[in-house]
Amino acid sequence: MKITVKVWRQTGPEAPGKLVSYQLDDVSPDMSFLEMLDVLNENLATSGEEPIAFDSDCREGICGMCGLMINGSAHGPLRTTTCQLHMRSFSDGETITIEPWRAEPFKVLRDLIVDRGAFDRIISAGGFVSVNTGSAPEAHSTLVPKVNADRAFDTAACIGCGACVAACPNAAAMLFLGAKVTHLGELPQGQPERDSRVVKMLNQHDHEGFGGCTNVGACADACPKEIPLDVISQLNQDLRRAMVKGY
Amino acid sequence: MTDDLIDGLYREGAPIRDTKAPSGPIEQRWSKRQFEAKLVNPANRRKLSVIVVGTGLAGGAAAATLGEQGYQVSAFCYQDSPRRAHSIAAQGGMNAAKNYKGDGDSVYRLFYDTVKGGDYRARESNVYRLAEVSSNIIDQCVAQGVPFAREYGGLLDNRSFGGVQVSRTFYARGQTGQQLLIGAYQALQRQVAEGTVTMYSRHEMLELIVVDGRARGIIVRDMVSGEVETHLADAVVLATGGYGNVFFLSTNAMGCNVTATWRAHRKGAYFGNPCFTQIHPTCIPVAGEHQSKLTLMSESLRNDGRIWVPKKAEDRNKDPRQIPEEDRDYYLERIYPAFGNLVPRDIASRAAKYQCDAGKGVGPGGLGVYLDFSEVIGRVGRDTVSARYGNLFDMYKQITGEDPYEVPMRIYPAVHYTMGGLWVDYDLQSSIPGLFVAGEANFSDHGANRLGASALMQGLSDGYFVLPNTIRDYLASGPYPAVDESAPEVVEAKKSVTSRIEQFLNSKGTRTVDSYHRELGHIMWEYCGMSRNREGLLTAVDRIRTLRKEYWSNVKVLGENEQINQSLERAGRVADFLELGELMCIDALHRRESCGGHFREESQTEDGEAERRDEEFAYAAAWEWGGEDSSPVLHKEDLVYEFIELKQRSYK
Structure with missing residues (x-):
């Protein structure tokens, strides 16, 4: 396959960026999207041009490190992570535009790499159960109905990639937030801190500069782990309850 | 040390011993060591600092726990967030000797299976402790909100894994590593908020600082600004994972590397059993020169899939569906009739290699064998197969573009885990005082081969329970003289x-x-x-x-x-x-x-x-760095088996 890519190049956080075109003449449909970029980078390095910086680590769709805007869609045309996208999803001769996640709180560090430290700070604000090592009761002392355990799992599957924020026209991180609030809120272990958790996490979310939810649903459409949109309803419900209680 | 170079490559030095291992009845050894290890007064802990490199299961758990106990912890990872460490990719599950199924499991049985699975090249004391602590890990993770699979009654579910006869594996669908890591990550972020842990993401350790024979800090590079920074502490913990990427292609993440442990090795830490590598039989084969990593397909596929190659080398490029039954060689079923397709990982891997070496390999480059589901689909139906393996089939199709319901899968072995790592004693302390090593980065518990679902167990055992209880003995033996950046x-x-x-x-x-x-x-x-x-x-x-x-x-x-x-x-x-x-x-x-x-x-x-x-x-090989232009020195640690009788494995 012959492919043209237009890639966002930016040398540093404060530097201006621009789209630069590159030509690839020998792309195999079996290559992953990131392997296509690896090949391009090898070509660039060999010819003396600095390679394109992009994040990736596990390359099996679970670590959440990779994430690119591909032709305007977070993670590209399939509902998967960028590393699990393959070139057979594109056609011979196609031009592909590749950009970093665009959101105020995700500062571009270089080329396609952004800073997602805001997500860690949101978790630090309350996305945990306060239980010190060694103080846990026997695991079977609390039963968890399967429906709750399953729902907790479905929402705990979030990989923190940031596609939801990138896809949202308002750069909200409500799907990310809602997923964690729902995961811990479904379990008995998460109950004691349930009210304070949602308030603290939401305050941090707003403090980081993420926008508010306007029920567009682009986040859930873009989520490679299929976190359902209704976690945001759960978030709102938990928030109302907490506020009534005076949190 | 003899001066004679053996094979022109290495020398043999004095034997080495694990001086921290307690003696006595094996079930009392860990309690004994915990009692004997000195305590640090809670008020003094905040004056003591610990560096933890790596934030996977071992490092994340250790940093969180040490923070909870009140030490000043600095944690480092090369990824953009501690949640991304490659522990996250573990699929299968985690063993623990809870015996919830009442099928005869016990701490002793898990101990026995792990020593045997390691082909009798691991220490009995270490492995027993691992089995003993395994139950605490499950309690801890459940309390953190890890969503393990459950039965309708609300109890935790278990499955049997990796050829053992009891169901002791706890799991969260095919994403157990992810869920356990997020549990540890959340505990870590809680300590970041408490101010006990300072987190340095996108920082890579490039050198170990040793002062007066003790590990006292690290040199790191800030991967965003390029600044080379010095971090000093009273003790250093390396939890930096395995070195499978030495093979370029492996199931490891792109960034997994040996630098932290190798720099420590060059500063005097012995490297234990570096050649012990686990090669996993069921990975998706290489598609071409562009390949950047290999993807593991869960071993559970071998429960129902039948592995074969064409009998005749000239059939290897044919559509497999056109090759009649009599021209197929189900070589595992033929050679190992008792275990068939379920022989252990190393045997299945080697057998596939031999078939490909003989020119019968299939797919690009002839490096693959078929894993065929047509028989089971015919027997139980497509829907049942889909319920069992649907997500794996989808993943395979996404990567290869082939539909395994229609065409046999192609698999080939790939490097997956390294049992070797820095040599440590029972306290997880390396041969450099003050340098501790946890998780896959050390060599301690898996001997020459690791059992399925035991990597997660070891990482969390080291991080939550072992290291925090042994490092205090070292810290309490101080104070060590202050070091500053001008030393x-x-x-x-x-x-x-x-x-x-x-x-x-x-x-x-x-x-x-x-x-x-x-x-x-x-x-x-x-x-x-x-x-x-x-x-x-x-x-x-x-x-x-x-x-x-x-x-x-x-x-x-x-x-x-x-x-x-x-x-x-x-x-x-x-x-x-x-x-x-x-x-x-x-x-x-x-x-x-x-x-x-x-x-x-x-x-x-x-x-x-x-x-x-x-x-x-019957010894562990601990290698000492010989110097830039000199040869490495071998120190042997004899392995003594007091409880388990050594036997040859046989699967025929």
Whole structure:
């Protein structure tokens, strides 16, 4: 396959960026999207041009490190992570535009790499159960109905990639937030801190500069782990309850 | 130490002993050690500092726990967030001796299975402790909100895994590693908020600081600004994972590397059993030269899939559906009728290699065998198969573009886990006082081969329960003299890091870092992979030395230090892999027996099975760095089996 890519190049956080075109003449449909970029980078390095910086680590769709805007869609045309996208999803001769996640709180560090430290700070604000090592009761002392355990799992599957924020026209991180609030809120272990958790996490979310939810649903459409949109309803419900209680 | 060079490659030094291991009844040893280990007064803990490198299951759990106890912790990871460490990719599950199924499991049975699975090359005391602590891990993780699979009654579900006869594996669908890691990550972030842990993401450790024979800090590079920073502490913990990426292609993440442990090795930490590598039989084969990593398909596929190759080499490019039954060789079922397709990982891997070596491999490059589901689909129906393996089939289809419901899957072995790592004593302390090593980065618990669902168990056992209880003994034995950034050892360590960076950036070579890494990987896979022999290993050492020499004069790294520079990051990692690779080959050469994942062709039975040689090799090999232009020194730690009788494995 012959492919043209237009890639966002930016040398540093404060530097201006621009789209630069590159030509690839020998792309195999079996290559992953990131392997296509690896090949391009090898070509660039060999010819003396600095390679394109992009994040990736596990390359099996679970670590959440990779994430690119591909032709305007977070993670590209399939509902998967960028590393699990393959070139057979594109056609011979196609031009592909590749950009970093665009959101105020995700500062571009270089080329396609952004800073997602805001997500860690949101978790630090309350996305945990306060239980010190060694103080846990026997695991079977609390039963968890399967429906709750399953729902907790479905929402705990979030990989923190940031596609939801990138896809949202308002750069909200409500799907990310809602997923964690729902995961811990479904379990008995998460109950004691349930009210304070949602308030603290939401305050941090707003403090980081993420926008508010306007029920567009682009986040859930873009989520490679299929976190359902209704976690945001759960978030709102938990928030109302907490506020009534005076949190 | 004898001065004689053995095979022209290494020397043998004095034997080494684990001086911390308690004696007495095995079930009392861990309690005894915890009691004997000195305590640190809670008020004094905040004056003591610990550096933790790596934030996977072992590092994340250790940093969180030490923070909870009140120590000042600095944690480092090369990823953009501690939640991304490669523990996250573990699929299958985690063993624990809860015996919730009432099927005869016990701490002793898990201990026994792990020692046997490691082919009798791990310490009894360590493995027993691992089995003992396993139950606490489940309690801890459940309390954190880890969403393990449950039954309708609300109890935790278990499954049987990796060929054992009891159901002791706890799981969260196919994403157990992810869920356990997020549990540890959340505990860690809680401590970040408490102020006990300072987190440094996108920071890579490039050197260990040793002052007066003790580990006192690290030199790191801020991967965003390029700044080379010094961090000092009372003790250092390395939890930096395995080194499977020395093979270039493996199931490891792109960034997994040996640099932290290798730099420590060069500063005096012994490297234990570097040649013990686990090669997993069910991975998706290489599609072409562009391949950047290999993807594991869960081993559970072998429960229902039948592995075969064409009997005739000329059929290997045919559509497999057109090859009649009588022209197929179900070689595992033929050679191992009792276990069939469920033989252990190393046997299944080697058998696939032999078929491909014989020219019967299928797919691109002839490096693959079929894993065929047509028989089970015919027997139980497509829907049942889909319920069991649907997500794996989807993943396979996404990567290869082929539909395994219609066409047999192709699989091939890939490097998955390294049992070797820095040598540690029972306290997880390396041969450098004050340097502790946890998780896959150490060599301690899996011997020559790791059982399925035991990696997660070891990482969390080390991180939550073992290390926090043993490091206090070291910290309580202080205070150690204050060190500041002007100490000559600190200045020297920092200077060596900056001059290495300059050397890469000033080398006006012609070849990229990746091209060297790929070539090293080919050498390792060919000669130090599934099957090893003396001649091949000698060739490999020779070729690695030549390659390493060329690397330093001809590698090309563009850009500057003061920026995100991924070529520069890789250049340092590959330089260390080029040294580690040689040591792995020397270790494989010196161990003239087959055991676990290490198969020496010279040591096999008449019918071609692995032959362990306990009279000569029942020891752990701890290698000491010999110096830049000198040879490594072997120290043997004899393994004593007081409780478990050594037996040869047989699967025929």
